[in-house]
Amino acid sequence: MRALILGATGGLGQALARALKGQGELLLGGRRPEALRDLAQEVGGRPLPGDLSDELEAKALLEEAGPVDLLFHAVGMAGRAPVREAGRDLLEGMLSAHFLTAAHVLKHARFNQGGRAVFFGAYPAYVRVPGFGAYAAAKAALEAYLEVARKELRKEGVRLVLVRLPAVATPLWAPLGGPPRGALAPEEAARKVLEAALGEAEEVAL
Numbered sequence: 001m002r003a004l005i006l007g008a009t010g011g012l013g014q015a016l017a018r019a020l021k022g023q024g025e026l027l028l029g030g031r032r033p034e035a036l037r038d039l040a041q042e043v044g045g046r047p048l049p050g051d052l053s054d055e056l057e058a059k060a061l062l063e064e065a066g067p068v069d070l071l072f073h074a075v076g077m078a079g080r081a082p083v084r085e086a087g088r089d090l091l092e093g094m095l096s097a098h099f100l101t102a103a104h105v106l107k108h109a110r111f112n113q114g115g116r117a118v119f120f121g122a123y124p125a126y127v128r129v130p131g132f133g134a135y136a137a138a139k140a141a142l143e144a145y146l147e148v149a150r151k152e153l154r155k156e157g158v159r160l161v162l163v164r165l166p167a168v169a170t171p172l173w174a175p176l177g178g179p180p181r182g183a184l185a186p187e188e189a190a191r192k193v194l195e196a197a198l199g200e201a202e203e204v205a206l
């Protein structure tokens, strides 16, 4: 099996990489080359650094990766601002991290027969709350795009899976002052995500 984890330098991505260690060829994407190199050494994977919000970089990375059986888009960022204060940087940054990166992946990723790609959503009830408008809107854009992509890519034999996560204790929460109490450990989340990735459902809520 060839698996590509995008966002491998993040909390969920690292946990997925560790869970998949020794189970085939592991390709690891992220923006921070040193963190990526360290993880690649630890799990025996191949580092593929690049910024996926830049289409040329995304295309080059995905060409370098080649066809895969399993792809994880564990990419994103968090931030908080009320609608009356949200600035262009936050709005563009959020759409870029969640939606543009996913759109570039959907455009340029190549899959082996029966390939699957997993994207991460959030529970609307948790994120459509004061302060989280930009994050909630970016996740909504990602979900809508994915729904269309699923219909288009089905004829190529590619299955797209949306996994809605509860709070997971990862660095995503750092700008918000840390994860909430009761957040899932990344290892536990990764285990459940792998189960979902190999199952039949196209939408899974953990």
Ligand SMILES: NC(=O)c1ccc[n+]([C@@H]2O[C@H](COP(=O)([O-])OP(=O)(O)OC[C@H]3O[C@@H](n4cnc5c(N)ncnc54)[C@H](OP(=O)(O)O)[C@@H]3O)[C@@H](O)[C@H]2O)c1
Pocket: 006, 007, 008, 009, 010, 011, 012, 013, 029, 030, 031, 032, 050, 051, 052, 053, 054, 073, 074, 075, 076, 077, 096, 097, 101, 120, 121, 122, 123, 164, 165, 166, 167, 168, 169, 170, 171, 172, 173
């Ligand atoms: N943690 C939660 O509670 C939670 C809940 C619901 C959904 N999710 C979703 O789950 C996914 C993984 O989240 P996480 O908690 O693991 O977040 P994280 O620890 O903050 O990791 C985010 C990852 O995204 C990468 N990234 C961000 N922008 C990128 C770009 N332009 N190009 C390439 N890589 C980029 C980061 O790379 P570098 O670090 O190398 O820059 C990092 O590897 C996200 O989509 C998140 O929205 C998380």
